[in-house]
Amino acid sequence: MNKILKVNNIEKYYRNKGSLTKAVDNISFDVELGEYIGIMGASGSGKTTLLNCISTIDSITSGNIYISDQDITKMDEYELSKFRREQLGFIFQDFNLLDTLSARDNIALSLAITGESPKEIDTKIDTISEKLGVKEILNKYPYELSGGQKQRIACARAIITNPSLILADEPTGALDSKSAKMLLENLELLNEELKATILMVTHDAFTASYCKRILFIKDGKIFNELVRGNDTRKEFFDKIIKVISLLGGDNQHVF
Known part of the structure; x- marks a missing residue:
């Protein structure tokens, strides 16, 4: 299979008031084309620091990160900006839609920037x-949309440029259960029907399932x-809960 993401022995340190904290400690993993990966903790x-490093929002202290065979740790700011625009799609917890643009224009913006x-x-x-x-809400503005509708517009914006990798940061965090x-069914559709490669940070076992x-x-x-593997979502959910109990995580949603 084709490796979309290769994280190679990365470390990230933060210095704060004279102390040094290692936020990411020698992490390595690969993501293949079309995978749908969750990061929990x-x-x-x-986990969020790791996502920020992969998304080029933050820089690493050591190691290498390759996306579509390009080492993003060697890029300058101009190259990163171009790479981010052309190769990455983002889905944020707070939607990050522009209030002055319609839903259609929010989706179109990234394509317009690239000159389509x-x-x-x-x-x-x-x-x-x-x-x-x-389709029926494309002419509405973000303030006219529900949280779920905003997040689906954000999904459309993330996939419209056909990015190598979609990065989702707690995408269900601001949404009600329905x-x-x-949204999760839409992400599943992006993954299964459009072959989108998705890397998602979440604290929630239901979302991760x-x-x-x-x-x-x-x-x-x-x-x-x-x-x-061949587990149902309920079976996978139960396994997730068992690992979370070892991690000492918070209580999670139930089916």
Whole structure:
């Protein structure tokens, strides 16, 4: 299979008031094309720092990160900005939609920046909005949308540029249970039908049960790994809960 992401012996230190903290401690793993990976861990475990490093938001102290065979740790700010725009898709907990733009224009913005023609943009938006069930709300503004609708627009924005990797940071954190389930079904659709490669940080076992593989982070290191295989989501959920109990995590949603 084709490796989309290769994390090689990365470390991340933070210096604060004279003390040195190792947030990420010699982590290595690969993600193949079309995988749907979850990263879990208690608060302060290093999971968000790891995602920030992979997303180019933060820099690492040592090691290498390759995305589509390109070493992002060797890029300068201009190269990172271009790479981020062309190769990465983002889904955030707080949506990050622009209030002054319609849902359609929020989705179109990243395509317009890369210079695609209006006709190409309209065609791509029509296709993805149909798949995600948001076609009827494209002309509305973010303040007119529910949390679930905003997150589905964010999903459309993340996949519209056909990125190498979609990064999701607690995507269900601000949603009610019904909206969360709808979003997770949409992410599953992006993964299974559009072959999107997804890396998602979550603290929630129900959310994680939609993934195909989960890396558990503890004290900046990979503590355990679960592969769903032929398990049902309920069976996978039960296994996740068992690992979380060893990690000392919070109580999670139930089916």
